[in-house]
Amino acid sequence: MSKPLALTLGEPAGIGPDIALAAWLGRAQSQIPAFYLLGDRDFLQARAAALGLTVQLADVTPDQAAARFAEALPVVGTGHRVTATPGHPDASSAPAAIGAIRQAVADVVAGHAAAVVTNPIAKSVLYQAGFKHPGHTEFLAELGRGEGPAPQPVMMLWSQTLAVVPVTIHLPLRAAIAQLSTELIVSTARIVADALKRHMKIAAPRLAISGLNPHAGENGGLGSEEHSIIAPAIEILRGDGIDARGPLPADTMFHEAARATYDCALCMYHDQALIPVKTLAFDRAVNVTLGLPFVRTSPDHGTAFDIAGSGRADPSSLIEALRLAARMAAPLPPS
Known part of the structure; x- marks a missing residue:
């Protein structure tokens, strides 16, 4: 990959800085692609010292990052000084986190980076600073809209064991059922099938689509939603030439033999999708946002304020997110 990945700082009081430093230190063993970290160099140097880590940091531009990656962790400044300490966000947290996200997207759009990888943010901290978006995904969709309407972002949780997509995401269960529609299932599945072809290099993606109710x-x-909402969506998708099966009982979709029959499972609500993937791949699942005009991945965990700065944070999910971003950003092979 000729271009580096743009890695955001995330919430500076959380474990984002810790796992970024750890990922770079383990770059040889884990064979991760080149990346640069968007953040405050002095803050990162202080966090490394507090963790007892010897990390060489290099102030770079995005175009210089790949060449420096083997010898030093490339850092691209965002102009935001960070004063937060581990576990204790302060007034510098939100500007630093938001500034890193904005710059990462701008770098990819400008052709300086291959993809965006985001460290965890603390939404409550951002809300207190006036952040108007529900979360990372919606903010990225807004940044990726260009001159047209904002794209429909689709959340995929991916692992080597299982990939899942919740059709409705962060909603109370009652609201998720009310929002569910044939049109939403179809638009979501189309985005998933296209992403699996373009970014995962799966020529003919197989989608398993769950029911909503027990035993479908x-x-x-x-319940009637399987007949009135889900089955019509599957017929439309099949008419598009998409290999879609269902509605399937969710309680029999995730055992080993069942997983071998599909490339991605589409589920009707958040927990129906996330419980199986977090059970099977808790430390290595990656959060992927599909439907954006750029590739974005993220570790599938939060800020973990309680262990920030302790050296106990596991960088495995970030390492997988970096690897997956590189894979997704790679061009399709010639046909």
Whole structure:
């Protein structure tokens, strides 16, 4: 990969800085692609010292990052000085986190970076600073809109074991059921199928689509949504030439033999998708945002304020996020 990945700082009081430093230190063993970290160099140097890590940092421009990566962790400044300490966000936290996200997207759009990889943010901290978006995903969609309407962002949780997509995401269960529609399932599945082809290099993606109700509704005995909403979506997708199966009972979709029959499972609500992937791949799952005009991945965990600065943070999910971003950003092979 000729261009580096742009890695955001995330919430500076969380474990984002810790795992970024650890990922760079383990670069040879984990064979991760070149990246640069968007943040405050002095802050990162202080965090490395507090963790007892010997890390050479290099102030660079994005175009210089790949050449310096083997010898030093490339750092691209955002102009935001950070004063937060481990576990204790302060007034510098939100500007630093938001500034890094904005710059990462701008760097990819300008052709200086191959993809965006985001460290965890603390939404409550951002809200207190006036942040108007529900979270990372919606902010990235806004940044990626250009002159047209904002794209539909789709959240995929990916691992070597299982890939899942919740059709409805961060909603109370009652609201998720109310929002569910044939149109939403179809638009989500189309984005997933396209991403699996373009970014995962799967020529003919296989989608398994869950039901909503127990036992996929028991032929209407336990609910009608499978017949009225989900089955019509599957017929439309098949008409598009997409290999979509379902509605399938969610309680039998995730054992080993079932997982071998599909490339991605589309589930109707958050926990239906995230419980199996976090059970099977808790430390190595990656959060991927599909539907954006750029590749974005992220570790599938939060800021972990309670262990920030302690040296106990596991960089495994970030390492997988970096690897996956590089894979997704790689061009398709010639046909």
